[in-house]
Amino acid sequence: QVQLVQSGAEVKKPGASVKVSCKASGYTFTSYDINWVRQATGQGLEWMGWMNPNSGNTGYAQKFQGRVTMTRNTSISTAYMDLSSLRSEDTAVYFCARARGESFDYWGQGTLVTVSS
């Protein structure tokens, strides 16, 4: 069965970086884009960007340009989302999601990133 398993919760200081991983199983990792979506506590869903695991091509929301980097390691079917220059407003749960076409059909369990001094 398809699964996306994300890395554990992180606590970071303002200005630091965080790297969240998303390990895929149950399907061919390079056949579907991976997207990242975040959700601040009690808030809605915010799309951050996409990555094609086959080519490594990426596309980021303008809001995160220059601060986010999405990469992958195909040998271990894992996608990564790196967010730098963290601020308190980046405190959120970060989800990876597989894109079937342009629908997110499988999601990771979410990774809580807390930014606090």
Add this chain to the structure above:
Amino acid sequence: DIQMTQSPSSLSASVGDRVTITCQASQEITNSLNWYLQKPGKAPNLLIYDASNLETGVPSRFRASGSGTDFTFTISSLQPEDIATYYCQQYDNLPYTFGQGTKLEIK
């Protein structure tokens, strides 16, 4: 960016009721719309794709329709397990954007 406006923001209904949520796009998006359900502490679940197609395994009491700028999501007979927050999401233009969510509660 395309703004997605859901209505209502919250809704209280009884088991067995018909429930309707609307989603309006700030510009034409043809049928480039998905609907998700999210339960507390969980990741969202895809219910409907391409505005009206039921995702495999999703109960047939969930329906959706619409195109252009106006979309509707309906639960024909509310069940206790449907308590969740529902989101629409457009994929016509990047960045993908979500509605603010509709929190559904049991009366």
